[in-house]
Amino acid sequence: MVMGDFAQGTQVAVIGGGTGGYVAAIRAAQLGLEVTLVEKEELGGLCLNWGCIPSKALIHAAGLKREIERADKMGIIAGELSVDLSKLMEWKQGIVEKLRKGVSSLLSQNKVEVVQGTAVLTGERSFTVEGPKGVHRFEFEHAILATGSIAAEMPGMPRDGVLVIDSKDALELKELPKRLVVVGAGAIGLELGTVFAKLGTKVTLLENGKALLTMLDPQIGKVMERALKSLNIEVIFDARVKGIEKRNGAAEVQYSTPDGEKSVEADKVLVAIGRRPNTAGIGLEKAGLKLDNRGFVVVNDRMMTSTAGIYAVGDLIAGPMLAHKASYQGKVAAEVIAGEPASFEAVEVPGVIFSDPEIAWVGLTEEQAKEQGYKVKTGVFPFKALGRTLTLGDEGLGFSKVVSDAEGGTVLGVHIVGPSASDLISEGALAVASAANIEDLTLTIHPHPTLPESIEEAAEQAEHRAIHIFSPPSTAEKTK
Amino acid sequence: MRHVFRLPDVGEGITEAEVVEYLVKVGDQVKADQPVIRVETDKAVVELPAPVTGVVAELPHSPGDTVKVGDALLVIETEEKAVKAPPEKKEKPKEAPKAPPPEKEPLRPPKVAAKEEEAPAEPARKVLATPHTRRLARELGVDITAVKGSGPRGRITDEDVREAAKKKEVPPPKGPTAAAVQAPATAGFDFEKYGPTKRVPLKGIRKRTAEVMVRSVSTIPHVTHFDEADVTELLKVRDREKALADQRGVKLTILAFLTKAVADALKKYPMFNASLDEATGEIVNKQYYNVGFATDTEAGLMVPVVRDVDKKSILQIAAELNELSRKARDRTIELEDMRGGTFTITNVGALGGSWATPIIVHPEVAILCSLRAVEKPVVRNGEVVVRTIMPLTLSFDHRVLDGADAARFMSHIVTLLEDPMRMLVDVA
Numbered sequence: 001m002v003m004g005d006f007a008q009g010t011q012v013a014v015i016g017g018g019t020g021g022y023v024a025a026i027r028a029a030q031l032g033l034e035v036t037l038v039e040k041e042e043l044g045g046l047c048l049n050w051g052c053i054p055s056k057a058l059i060h061a062a063g064l065k066r067e068i069e070r071a072d073k074m075g076i077i078a079g080e081l082s083v084d085l086s087k088l089m090e091w092k093q094g095i096v097e098k099l100r101k102g103v104s105s106l107l108s109q110n111k112v113e114v115v116q117g118t119a120v121l122t123g124e125r126s127f128t129v130e131g132p133k134g135v136h137r138f139e140f141e142h143a144i145l146a147t148g149s150i151a152a153e154m155p156g157m158p159r160d161g162v163l164v165i166d167s168k169d170a171l172e173l174k175e176l177p178k179r180l181v182v183v184g185a186g187a188i189g190l191e192l193g194t195v196f197a198k199l200g201t202k203v204t205l206l207e208n209g210k211a212l213l214t215m216l217d218p219q220i221g222k223v224m225e226r227a228l229k230s231l232n233i234e235v236i237f238d239a240r241v242k243g244i245e246k247r248n249g250a251a252e253v254q255y256s257t258p259d260g261e262k263s264v265e266a267d268k269v270l271v272a273i274g275r276r277p278n279t280a281g282i283g284l285e286k287a288g289l290k291l292d293n294r295g296f297v298v299v300n301d302r303m304m305t306s307t308a309g310i311y312a313v314g315d316l317i318a319g320p321m322l323a324h325k326a327s328y329q330g331k332v333a334a335e336v337i338a339g340e341p342a343s344f345e346a347v348e349v350p351g352v353i354f355s356d357p358e359i360a361w362v363g364l365t366e367e368q369a370k371e372q373g374y375k376v377k378t379g380v381f382p383f384k385a386l387g388r389t390l391t392l393g394d395e396g397l398g399f400s401k402v403v404s405d406a407e408g409g410t411v412l413g414v415h416i417v418g419p420s421a422s423d424l425i426s427e428g429a430l431a432v433a434s435a436a437n438i439e440d441l442t443l444t445i446h447p448h449p450t451l452p453e454s455i456e457e458a459a460e461q462a463e464h465r466a467i468h469i470f471s472p473p474s475t476a477e478k479t480k
Numbered sequence: 481m482r483h484v485f486r487l488p489d490v491g492e493g494i495t496e497a498e499v500v501e502y503l504v505k506v507g508d509q510v511k512a513d514q515p516v517i518r519v520e521t522d523k524a525v526v527e528l529p530a531p532v533t534g535v536v537a538e539l540p541h542s543p544g545d546t547v548k549v550g551d552a553l554l555v556i557e558t559e560e561k562a563v564k565a566p567p568e569k570k571e572k573p574k575e576a577p578k579a580p581p582p583e584k585e586p587l588r589p590p591k592v593a594a595k596e597e598e599a600p601a602e603p604a605r606k607v608l609a610t611p612h613t614r615r616l617a618r619e620l621g622v623d624i625t626a627v628k629g630s631g632p633r634g635r636i637t638d639e640d641v642r643e644a645a646k647k648k649e650v651p652p653p654k655g656p657t658a659a660a661v662q663a664p665a666t667a668g669f670d671f672e673k674y675g676p677t678k679r680v681p682l683k684g685i686r687k688r689t690a691e692v693m694v695r696s697v698s699t700i701p702h703v704t705h706f707d708e709a710d711v712t713e714l715l716k717v718r719d720r721e722k723a724l725a726d727q728r729g730v731k732l733t734i735l736a737f738l739t740k741a742v743a744d745a746l747k748k749y750p751m752f753n754a755s756l757d758e759a760t761g762e763i764v765n766k767q768y769y770n771v772g773f774a775t776d777t778e779a780g781l782m783v784p785v786v787r788d789v790d791k792k793s794i795l796q797i798a799a800e801l802n803e804l805s806r807k808a809r810d811r812t813i814e815l816e817d818m819r820g821g822t823f824t825i826t827n828v829g830a831l832g833g834s835w836a837t838p839i840i841v842h843p844e845v846a847i848l849c850s851l852r853a854v855e856k857p858v859v860r861n862g863e864v865v866v867r868t869i870m871p872l873t874l875s876f877d878h879r880v881l882d883g884a885d886a887a888r889f890m891s892h893i894v895t896l897l898e899d900p901m902r903m904l905v906d907v908a
Contacts, residue, residue, distance in 0.1 A: 124810065288810070300501050300543045301542060301543060302543070302544075307810070308778050308779065308810065308811060309778060339678065339680065340619075340678070341615060341618035341619040341680075342615070342618075343614075343615075343618055345542055345614075346607070346614065347611075369603075372603045372604065373603035373604075374603045405603075405605070405606070408605075408633050409633075410605075410606050410608065410633075412606070433610070433611050434609075434610040434611065435606045435607065435608045435609060435610070435635075437632075437633070
């Protein structure tokens with residue numbers, strides 16, 4: 001050991017300052033633990049800096065433009081609209097910086113020591129941080145790993161940041177591309193594809209599946225297809241991307257479909273084919289951490305990895321890659337370390353896609369519930385039958401759907417595609433988490449006129465008692 | 481057909497184990513002898529292999545659950561009938577709210593072993609409880625899937641969980657020991673009366689330690705003998721031989737020397753290597769010398785055993801100590817590594833303290849505790865000089881040994897520690 005090379009000790013080391021990490025750090029500090037948080041880029045991680053927050057800012061702005069364009073039917077005539085992308089990006093960046101400062105001051109108020117640099121585990125109780133001030137050694141009693149995920153790259157089409165971009169690049173574009181090809185019609189592809197289409201870009205989505213969002217209720221994908229069509233977004237299914245040819249600052253993306261080899265030209269190609277856990281180069285092998293066959297860190301319900309004292313949360317471990325899952329798990333890990341009886345057992349993670357219309361879901365789909373052996377009773381209510389939808393100027397595409405156990409009536413899942421689905425799903429999440437009865441939804445007063453009435457009515461429709469749609473029981477059901 | 485894999489009786493008085501983790505998921509294909517679950521028994525974590533080849537159908541427990549010998553650990557659907565894996569279930573199987581017995585129905589012992597048990601057509605119904613109630617159950621150490629709900633359609637209320645915690649099944653006492661641990665001596669105490677509390681279940685290693693300690697103090701009349709050894713010379717020897725040890729990648733500790741001294745003392749005074757067979761009323765003199773070391777780990781106190789210390793060099797003992805304590809700390813230690821001890825050393829030196837009275841590891845008859853060696857003024861040849869002094873305490877079983885035996889045993893150890901050359905000259 002070299003003189004002066006002494007290790008700094010900490011009770012809890014949090015590696016990664018994203019949504020999982022900073023929430024874990026604050027909760028651990030609240031519980032009286034001494035916490036050191038290491039971040040190599042910006043506090044707030046992907047979600048705050050290059051994900052949820054900036055994309056939602058752009059989605060809102062693009063949606064506002066579209067609303068203004070369609071406001072002529074309300075007698076509001078705005079004339080020719082133009083988009084100053086650099087001004088828009090500046091506004092978005094302002095929000096990001098404000099939130100980042102907020103996280104930073106919360107961490108310091110909670111006396112969390114923030115270390116800038118890249119952490120690499122060197123053993124079961126130690127790591128080094130390489131930062132602007134050199135390399136420092138740390139020893140810990142407990143560590144929470146929250147290093148997140150990185151965008152998966154398309155084989156044969158590596159990101160160059162100019163023509164071939166990832167979601168992070170897309171949120172920092174200086175100019176609006178005329179033609180954008182999005183590879184992958186998952187959550188990120190749909191959200192960003194929709195934004196650019198609304199801002200005036202010609203968007204083409206290449207999807208290798210045969211339908212949209214096949215893991216969700218099948219009707220949701222169908223609604224989405226219609227919505228994309230009305231935004232003039234072209235979706236090509238069954239498309240296998242073969243490669244790219246770059247010429248004169250533009251790209252030609254080659255792909256094959258069952259109909260043969262094809263190509264499409266673009267000014268930017270956004271690759272959004274998913275993300276993978278960020279496990280490389282952080283010394284997991286030195287700490288003896290086990291990974292599963294898909295490369296995720298293996299943890300139990302209490303977020304404990306295979307090495308005692310080391311915990312992992314968020315995108316690094318299996319499950320949906322969503323910020324609210326990461327933050328919940330961050331809290332669980334911190335509470336477990338502090339000796340509280342926290343667990344991720346039986347926790348339902350709601351999913352959200354900020355497309356237009358928005359999509360949100362929680363719990364089991366009808367298909368999943370049937371596969372598990374439930375006799376299922378479902379109720380569906382379309383947004384177009386709701387007064388509030390129309391007063392918002394919305395055309396009412398979409399529905400709320402409640403899935404329940406036919407024996408006993410426990411709510412098993414709620415699925416929404418429609419206006420403000422992301423805000424509506426919390427009622428469904430509470431119902432599923434509490435194992436509420438479907439009658440709890442129908443017997444709770446939902447204020448009028450509001451969008452959540454769609455959930456109340458969907459629950460009533462399960463018994464053919466919805467007031468605002470006519471859906472009598474079928475003859476088969478009546479004779480039963 | 482369904483094969484229910486139950487916690488086997490691994491002998492040595494183990495009656496229960498704690499589930500650490502499943503190594504497989506529902507729907508996984510497993511081969512016979514492939515490790516499928518890690519459980520914590522006695523003081524070790526062991527991986528148990530699948531008894532048959534097939535598809536995992538049910539994982540009825542969660543990490544942290546306690547299972548008894550004979551309880552189902554997992555259900556494997558074997559080739560004979562199952563072609564496709566049953567769908568993955570979000571929650572472990574639990575009783576339908578209306579099914580009266582709060583047991584995991586399909587997992588009771590099969591009535592007729594030969595009869596094929598079909599996977600139940602009933603879905604794994606959700607437990608009707610809010611997240612708050614679930615957390616309360618975890619806090620009170622109650623398995624919520626086994627709680628019978630008193631609310632509508634079997635909804636579990638906070639009160640149900642509190643009742644279940646009060647009534648939590650107490651296994652029938654097996655003897656004075658178990659009773660002493662589990663008889664609710666604290667029943668009636670209202671801890672919450674004077675302020676908030678937190679409740680953590682007594683389980684795993686903590687529980688095991690509690691049981692062993694109660695058994696020891698309630699059967700063995702303990703006497704503790706105190707002495708001091710001047711280890712100034714020994715430290716010099718240790719420092720001199722450190723280079724050789726480093727070369728072999730071994731951390732040479734005073735503990736290794738102490739062990740060798742103990743080995744010699746045990747040979748000279750074999751009664752310290754004995755056990756009292758309470759059933760037959762005989763004293764059992766063991767012809768082997770295996771020394772256990774009390775090791776403080778994150779999971780609790782473990783006692784790995786170095787075998788045949790009389791036949792090993794000090795360096796060999798040091799190497800084994802290094803390896804065993806590493807294994808104990810990272811929980812890879814095997815049960816076998818912690819069995820068969822004939823004498824125990826507990827070294828609390830590093831943690832500070834001047835004196836301690838250790839409790840004997842039943843059914844051994846003595847335990848030696850070494851404390852921190854510190855420089856002290858002592859009188860040698862009529863002059864006050866500074867020497868490094870290590871306190872030693874020895875607890876012994878007064879049924880088998882007497883104070884004079886302890887004094888002789890201890891002074892033999894002290895002599896060897898004070899004159900390390902003696903170990904070379906006089907120790908076989």
